[in-house]
Amino acid sequence: MALESDMKAMMNQTNQEDVDRYPASLRILHWVRAILILGLLWAGWHMTGLDDEVASKFEVYYPWHKSFGLLAILVALVQITVRLRTPRLPQPPQTLARYEQVLSRFVHRGMYTLLVIVPLMGYSMSSTFTLSDGVFFFGVNIPELLPKNDNWFVVFQWLHKVLAYTLLGLIVLHVVGAIKHRLFDRDPRSDVLRRML
Structure with missing residues (x-):
């Protein structure tokens, strides 16, 4: 009887650990997206600080920034889709204070929203800039859907x-x-970090 009780307790603990950890697909997407976004933020900050005379600014940084920006939005959209289709995701620990739970929800929703909007604004910049050579996705020319207009370019920038x-x-x-x-x-x-490790 004690053995059976111990087995049930172990099974419940294992099931709880499964629920408390994100699925492997979401963990991988999380870290891939994190590396992409941090790289893009650094590259954006670095390349805009370069003089226009630096050849690599327009020949290397901008084209690759655009390609990886489009990749980032695709990864974010896949991650959002997987999250919506995953029936059992970890809930905020009940040990967190109420304000921490609210702040966590706000930060996550804000990040997911901006992970889509920021690259769209970058695409809109390239699409509207009259001197833009287009938006490339690793060598593939992506159609520019917005009309050329430098006033709109300034807004999107x-x-x-x-x-x-x-x-x-x-x-x-x-x-x-x-x-x-x-x-x-x-x-x-x-400790919520263990859910993503």
Whole structure:
């Protein structure tokens, strides 16, 4: 009887651990997307600081930034689709304070929204800029759907920059929160990082 009780407890713990961890597909997409976004943020910051006379600015940085930007939006859309189709996802730990749960939900929704909007603003910049040589996706020319208009280009450029920095701010909050829960919270059940490892 005690053996049967122990077996049930072990099975419940295993099932709980499965629910508390994201599926492998979402964990892989999370880390691939993280590397892409951090690389794009660095490249965007670096390339815009280069003088226009630097050949690599327009021959290397901009084309690759555009290609990886389109890849980032595709990865984000796949991740969102997988999340919506996954019936059992981990819920926020009950050990978190109410404000932490609300902040976490806000940060996640904000990041997912900006992961789609920021690349779209970049695409809109290239599409409307009269001197743009097009939007390439690793050598494939993507149709420019918006009419050429430098006034709109300025608007999209501003939105792309401001929203990219907003995304960076949310990423910092996300990382700080994960570190806080892992290293400083007293209850080990608050460690949300293990769900993505």
